[in-house]
Amino acid sequence: MTKSKAAFLFASQTLGKQRLYLWTFTFKELLAVKETRQRWNHLLTLLLREWPNLQGLRVFELHEEHGLHVHLVTHRFIDVNRARELATQAGWGRIHVVPMPSEHAGYLAKYLSKERPECLYRWRLWAGFGKGWEWTKVKDVIRETFFSKIYRACREWKGWTGRSQFFERMDLVRQIMIATIEHGWAAGCGPGCLPYTRCDEDFYVLRIGSAE
Amino acid sequence: MTHAELLTQILRGRLLLVGEFRGARAESAGFVDQRSGQAISYVRAVYIVECACRGVLDRAVIRQKRPLVDEPAQVQFPYEKGKRYVFFLEGFKLERGVFTGWIGDREPEPIEETEEGRCRAGGAAPPP
Numbered sequence: 001m002t003k004s005k006a007a008f009l010f011a012s013q014t015l016g017k018q019r020l021y022l023w024t025f026t027f028k029e030l031l032a033v034k035e036t037r038q039r040w041n042h043l044l045t046l047l048l049r050e051w052p053n054l055q056g057l058r059v060f061e062l063h064e065e066h067g068l069h070v071h072l073v074t075h076r077f078i079d080v081n082r083a084r085e086l087a088t089q090a091g092w093g094r095i096h097v098v099p100m101p102s103e104h105a106g107y108l109a110k111y112l113s114k115e116r117p118e119c120l121y122r123w124r125l126w127a128g129f130g131k132g133w134e135w136t137k138v139k140d141v142i143r144e145t146f147f148s149k150i151y152r153a154c155r156e157w158k159g160w161t162g163r164s165q166f167f168e169r170m171d172l173v174r175q176i177m178i179a180t181i182e183h184g185w186a187a188g189c190g191p192g193c194l195p196y197t198r199c200d201e202d203f204y205v206l207r208i209g210s211a212e
Numbered sequence: 213m214t215h216a217e218l219l220t221q222i223l224r225g226r227l228l229l230v231g232e233f234r235g236a237r238a239e240s241a242g243f244v245d246q247r248s249g250q251a252i253s254y255v256r257a258v259y260i261v262e263c264a265c266r267g268v269l270d271r272a273v274i275r276q277k278r279p280l281v282d283e284p285a286q287v288q289f290p291y292e293k294g295k296r297y298v299f300f301l302e303g304f305k306l307e308r309g310v311f312t313g314w315i316g317d318r319e320p321e322p323i324e325e326t327e328e329g330r331c332r333a334g335g336a337a338p339p340p
Contacts, residue, residue, distance in 0.1 A: 001252075006243035010250050140247045146239040146258065167308060174310055178271045181260045182235040206271070 003141045005112040008126050011057055011135035012105035015075055015128075022100040022108075023072040023083075028093035036060075036068040037123075043090035044129060050086060051078050055130030061111045062120060071108050073100070075130075146187055150177050153188035157196035172204075179204040213298055213321045227301040229313055230323065231261035231272060232294055238278070238287035255281045257289070259320065261299065263311075272311040274299050274320075296323045 025043065027036070040058070048054060056074040063069060077099075084095050100107075112125055128135030142148070151173045154160070160169060176196075185191060190199035221228060242253030259274040281287055291297060297320040304313035 001243070003243065006252055007245070009252060010243075010245040010248065013250060014248065134247070136245050136247060136250075140245055141243050142246055143242075144244050144251075144253065145241040146237065171308060171310075174273075178260055178273065181237045181258060182271075184235065187239075 002112070003138050003143065004125065005109050007136045007138045007141045008057070008059075008109050008112055009106050010141065011128055012073065012108070014133065014135060015055065015057060015073060016102035016105040019075075020100045020102050020105055021074045021077055022098050023074065024069065024094075024096040025072065025087060025092050026069040026094045026096075027067065027091075030067045036070075039091045040070055043087055043092060046086040046090055047078075047083065048129070050082065051076075053130070053132065054078065055128075055133050057105075057108070057126060057128050057135065059108045059111050059126045060120065060123065062117050071111065073105055073108060075133075146180075147173065147177055149187040150180065153196055175206075176204040179206060182206070214324050215326060218298060218323065221298075221300075227304070229261065229263065229272060229274070229299045229301055229304075229311075230296060231263040231299075233291045233297050233320070234260040234262050234271060234293060236260065236289040236291065238281075238284035238289075240284050254279060255284050255287065257287055259299070261297070270309075270311075272313065274301075275312070275314045276316075277314075291320065292322075296325070297321060298323055 025040075027039075037060075040060075044058075054074060054076065056072055058073075059071045061069055061071060080095065080097055083097075087093075087095050108126075116125070151169075154169070154173050154176065158169075158172075179185070180187065183191065186193055188195075190196055190203045196203075218228070218230070236257055236259045238255055238257050240253050241256050242251055244251045255278045257276045257278060259276070261272045261274055263270065263272055278287055299313065299315050299320050300318045301313045302316050304311060306312075
């Protein structure tokens with residue numbers, strides 16, 4: 001799972017405390033992805049102008065045959081006929097809506113698990129919209145693993161700031177992680193449960209014969 | 213697993229890693245939303261394996277998700293340090309010389325050591 005998908009699941013849980021509706025917006029014709037995004041921006045503007053309190057999440061999905069289309073989860077029901085009028089105005093085709101139990105909001109996350117097509121490189125595959133609620137951003141999500149605990153301890157030990165020498169840092173953390181598992185140390189501690197600052201400089205280096 | 217069984221698996225095209233078990237640990241991994249405090253977590257096991265072909269100091273890291281386990285402490289590792297095991301890989305990546313693989317539900321299986329198995333690649337007799 002990626003951080004983006006995790007952030008989407010958190011956001012959908014926040015939105016999903018209420019009754020939800022799942023919308024799908026498609027086109028009659030196959031469009032370029034950039035054109036689709038422009039039309040989505042137009043449609044979203046129209047929807048929020050009509051229903052200023054509308055809250056939700058949108059996900060782009062690139063279909064092999066039908067091109068890019070948009071899935072939407074909204075927290076309230078909006079008039080489908082009016083939404084269809086607005087969609088037509090913004091150049092969209094078919095609209096489909098179904099009520100959805102709030103616990104199924106994560107269903108849309110499956111689109112985020114697909115391999116990202118090249119044409120969507122650096123695109124925001126999902127986003128929240130609407131006033132009055134705060135959806136989780138990717139920057140709010142942290143990964144909690146054994147590796148990340150060791151990384152944080154190393155950062156403190158070495159005084160790392162910024163992103164310089166990223167690969168060298170990862171190599172060091174990986175080596176310490178391997179030594180930690182092999183020797184059964186606690187996460188973020190060296191031999192004798194000492195913090196890294198109080199260990200020898202090369203405490204993590206596996207020596208020939210250490211296996212015996 | 214005997215050497216013959218191992219060879220059968222290799223000839224079938226299975227992705228296998230054979231190495232000395234050096235250690236393992238269960239961890240609670242996942243994501244935390246710092247703003248709301250919500251968390252998505254799961255338990256996974258991490259194995260450290262030493263592969264003969266990669267030199268004495270090189271270690272491979274193997275990960276295994278344990279979806280049926282709630283607490284890392286519940287995971288048991290009935291493996292013997294220094295003994296060779298076969299890992300049935302689902303995938304792997306080689307990143308800056310570090311091998312990281314992941315396995316499915318199938319647990320690592322010990323390899324039955326034989327005199328033949330301890331021979332060098334060239335066929336020389338094992339050291340006394």
